[in-house]
Amino acid sequence: MIHTQPGGWILETDRTAYALGLNAAGLLTHRYWGERLPYPEDYPEAVNPGAWGPFNNPSHLTPEEFPGYSDMKYIEPCLKVTFADGVRDVDLRFGGADSDSETLRVYLHDSVYPLHLTLEYRVHSAADLIERRATLTNAGDAPVRIERMLSALWHFPGAHWRLTYLTGRWFDETHVRREALQEGVKVLESRRLTSGHHFQPYFALDRGQTTEDHGDVWYGLLEWSGSWKLTAEVSNFHQTRVGIGLNDWDFAWRLNPGDAFTTPAAIAGFTRRGFGAASRNLHNFVRDSVLPHPPDVHKVFYNSWEATLFDVEAESQYALAVTAARMGCELFMLDDGWYHERFNQDSGLGDWWPDARKFPDGLEVFISRVNALGMDFGLWIEPENVNPDSDLYRAHPDWVIHFPTRERRLGRSALTLNLGRVDVQEYLIESLDRLLAAYNIACVKWDMNRNISEAGWPDAPGEPQELWVRYVHGLYRVWDTLRERHPQVIFHSCSGGGGRSDLGMLRRADLIWISDNSAASSRLAIQDGYLHMFPACTMQTWVTDQQQELPLEFRFHAAMTGILGVGADIRRWSENDIQTATACIARYKTIRPLVQSGDCYRLHPADDRGFSALQFVSKDRGEAVLFAFRTHTAQHEPSLRLRLCGLDSESRYTVEGFPGVRSGAAWMNLDLEFGKYGGLHNFESTIRRIQRVETPAGPDVVDHILITEQGE
Ligand code: DGJ
Numbered sequence: 234m235i236h237t238q239p240g241g242w243i244l245e246t247d248r249t250a251y252a253l254g255l256n257a258a259g260l261l262t263h264r265y266w267g268e269r270l271p272y273p274e275d276y277p278e279a280v281n282p283g284a285w286g287p288f289n290n291p292s293h294l295t296p297e298e299f300p301g302y303s304d305m306k307y308i309e310p311c312l313k314v315t316f317a318d319g320v321r322d323v324d325l326r327f328g329g330a331d332s333d334s335e336t337l338r339v340y341l342h343d344s345v346y347p348l349h350l351t352l353e354y355r356v357h358s359a360a361d362l363i364e365r366r367a368t369l370t371n372a373g374d375a376p377v378r379i380e381r382m383l384s385a386l387w388h389f390p391g392a393h394w395r396l397t398y399l400t401g402r403w404f405d406e407t408h409v410r411r412e413a414l415q416e417g418v419k420v421l422e423s424r425r426l427t428s429g430h431h432f433q434p435y436f437a438l439d440r441g442q443t444t445e446d447h448g449d450v451w452y453g454l455l456e457w458s459g460s461w462k463l464t465a466e467v468s469n470f471h472q473t474r475v476g477i478g479l480n481d482w483d484f485a486w487r488l489n490p491g492d493a494f495t496t497p498a499a500i501a502g503f504t505r506r507g508f509g510a511a512s513r514n515l516h517n518f519v520r521d522s523v524l525p526h527p528p529d530v531h532k533v534f535y536n537s538w539e540a541t542l543f544d545v546e547a548e549s550q551y552a553l554a555v556t557a558a559r560m561g562c563e564l565f566m567l568d569d570g571w572y573h574e575r576f577n578q579d580s581g582l583g584d585w586w587p588d589a590r591k592f593p594d595g596l597e598v599f600i601s602r603v604n605a606l607g608m609d610f611g612l613w614i615e616p617e618n619v620n621p622d623s624d625l626y627r628a629h630p631d632w633v634i635h636f637p638t639r640e641r642r643l644g645r646s647a648l649t650l651n652l653g654r655v656d657v658q659e660y661l662i663e664s665l666d667r668l669l670a671a672y673n674i675a676c677v678k679w680d681m682n683r684n685i686s687e688a689g690w691p692d693a694p695g696e697p698q699e700l701w702v703r704y705v706h707g708l709y710r711v712w713d714t715l716r717e718r719h720p721q722v723i724f725h726s727c728s729g730g731g732g733r734s735d736l737g738m739l740r741r742a743d744l745i746w747i748s749d750n751s752a753a754s755s756r757l758a759i760q761d762g763y764l765h766m767f768p769a770c771t772m773q774t775w776v777t778d779q780q781q782e783l784p785l786e787f788r789f790h791a792a793m794t795g796i797l798g799v800g801a802d803i804r805r806w807s808e809n810d811i812q813t814a815t816a817c818i819a820r821y822k823t824i825r826p827l828v829q830s831g832d833c834y835r836l837h838p839a840d841d842r843g844f845s846a847l848q849f850v851s852k853d854r855g856e857a858v859l860f861a862f863r864t865h866t867a868q869h870e871p872s873l874r875l876r877l878c879g880l881d882s883e884s885r886y887t888v889e890g891f892p893g894v895r896s897g898a899a900w901m902n903l904d905l906e907f908g909k910y911g912g913l914h915n916f917e918s919t920i921r922r923i924q925r926v927e928t929p930a931g932p933d934v935v936d937h938i939l940i941t942e943q944g945e
Contacts, residue, residue, distance in 0.1 A: 235332045235356065236273050242330065242337050243276055244354055245269055246361040249503045251354075253298050253339075254279040255327055261339060261352070263296040263388040266451065267503055285470070294470055296388045299341070299352055299367060301325045302381075309418060309464045309476050311367070311383040314488075316346055317375035325350060347373035360518035362502040370493040378696065379486040383462075383478030384455060385499035389438055392416075392471035397437035397452075397508070398463075399762045403430045404750045406731035407762030409840065413441065414467050422462040424482050426649070426685035426704060427728050428735040434461045435766050436475055437511060445509045445835055446878065452511040453477065453501030454766060458737035459705035460484075461497075479702060483688065486702065487695040497737065508765070509878075513832050516768035520830070523739050525716060526723065528770050528830055531744065531796045532609060533561060533818055534676075538568035539777045540802035543577050545570035546591045547599050549804075556803045558606035560811060561818035565603045566611035566678060566725075566798075571596070574623070579646045582618055583625030585664045600673050611676035611725075612668070616661050617708065618647040618683060625660075632657050634700065636689035644683025651690060652711065653703030661711045669719045679712070679742065681728040705737070712741045725773060734763065739771060744796055746773045751800065752780035753791035754864045754916070757839035760794060769849070770829040775800035776814070783916045785810055787862065789817035790918040794828060794847050794860050797821045820920070824858045827851055831858075834878040839864070843915075848923075850879035854897070857923035859888070863913035873913055874904040877923065889921040 236243040241254025241264065252264035256279035265276045282294035290305035300306060301323035302313040315321045328340040328349070335358075341350040349372055355364040365385040371377050394414045398421055399407045412419075421436075423429035434455035443450050453475070455461050460480040467473050477499050488494055500518070504510040520528045535557035537550055545567070554565045573588050575581030581588075587596040600610045619626045619633060621641075626633070626648070633648040635641050641648055650657050668674070690697045716724070726733060726742035730749035738745060745767070748759045756774070763772055772795035776788045792798070799814065806814070821828075831849035836859075839845035843865030850857040857880065863873060880886060880897030887894055891905060900923070907913050 244356050246358045249361045252276040257281045261298045313381040315378040364500050366498045368495040371488040374490045377488045381481035383476045384496040387475045389473040394438045394473050395441045399433040406748050409762045416467045419465040423460050427733040430732045446507045450511045451503050456736040457497035485696040485698040532563035534564040534798040535562040536566040536800040539800045543570040560814045564609040568613040580622040582620040583623040609675035613678040615680040636687045639687045642686040652707035658707045662714050676723045678725040744773050751777040753788045757845045761839040769795045777801045785813045787916050787918045793821045827858045836875050854881040855925045859921040862918045873907045884925050888923050
């Protein structure tokens, strides 16, 4: 809901509010962001700071919604442009606004030049989120050069904030970090052309005491799959702001007369109920408003990459498929190595037709054999990159990103096609469309295995630095066209594991392969970080042959907290292992509606003290499932205890393996203790079903403080 006041607006979600308005100087100013208040007059007026001595002008002190680089302000601006006559600042004035119940548009313009800025605010009531984007339009007759244009600046009152972010590297993504913000600017970014393994375009701010279940937290994401930047700034006047949007590193955009440029969307929200609630809000939003397909139950898949690498041929793949089907897998994914001349990483990339030597009877015959085993078929592609040793590159060496005078550096033996070019987009649409039309492909894994170098675009239509954005627009165009033509196909997104795990991808791909690291003990922490942003129904998790020293059941349990897949060389598994796998997959099928559509509670973070626990609760709170993992026990570690979350206090539940029927309130206030002497042992894990029972609660429901597991 949006309320309009004289010179101001209040955006209300179910539980929160965000207020902005014009101050006496006519600047569009942030007023409030937090819990929703009862009356419109409860919200503060726009502030009118005075100057602080000769060196600090009011404009430096005003919390502007979208500050341009101008005046005497030295904070991080949202917009920086150069006009055709060389003027390099932008002086934004209010020009009007309109709104409906969900969207507010505020119109600003430069005080001298015909340059118009529209700030759009969209309310997602049920998810308690605000979505923002900005559009700049050149209404003049000379081009304007954009040098920085963020999507949003989010304001926080005062200093003393703690920033939570996600960081890592290839094979070790999305670790949770928390640190106090001090005066200055903390920058998180990607300059890699993908959103990257290093940081995620995600933030959460709290006052330092917020926990998983309690306390205020403000959090947000950027919907973009290319280079991006986040600046968390504490000014010298203790004003805290987070700017988020396109990276201005090496960026420029020529805005020609009559043209408009729109930023990616920034999404943010507030909750009083801790980091867990913040994640659940994002999860609901992603499930309800972002994913391409309704969050139906995803299939258990088998992926042959780690079993055969590039050594793909029909019979060995079929042998894997037979065992996968026997174990209960429902989809067979043929990974890298199936296409023309792809015998190792040095050749073939770009030539998207099956290799005749690997599939002598044709891919079609192979797919029907897989289908006859009762499995759907999925296919891996990496459309954005090309090997110099490929028909595509030999025909179009000019199609790759490059500087003509520089060596073309290879990443994983490949160069990157310039998806900013329309001819490259057309080629990819045409060749991939042909593939999807020719074969019965239920699912596509779209991979991207290198980062950019020599970011050149000879003969670019505008500024060569537009590459950073035009590439991603081109990528989205190719992907969206394929989705439009083949709406039933489920896409998986991957970039050497989690190198492109972002909201922009989730608009197109239902699933993300979040890391090449499937060693269960490290994977739990990677998954934990990923779940801060996105729901388990998007999180692909495979059991592979990594960390074979751990019990197979533990490895399965870790993978069962997402979209379960198997990626091991199951031809070599013992009959015992196959039986364990079959049992785990069968069990997963009984709990996957909870994992994939339920509310996720991180009961114990995986990075902390060698123990990790997660719980998924159905939306009607009628049932739940608990996962607990012991990754490392110090010798005299006390036994492992945890409390359940998310149950209905008044209803009565049973918890598998624990005695009694107790109220939800009881299960959420009593410690469950796993074992008497040190809890689960190293690399043991357990899954417990929690079920609502209909019998009325008796008077003696809560009788023990500590509930000890039966039989231990
Ligand atoms: C990187 C991916 O993360 C792997 O799963 C696999 O698909 C390889 N690429 C194939 O080249």
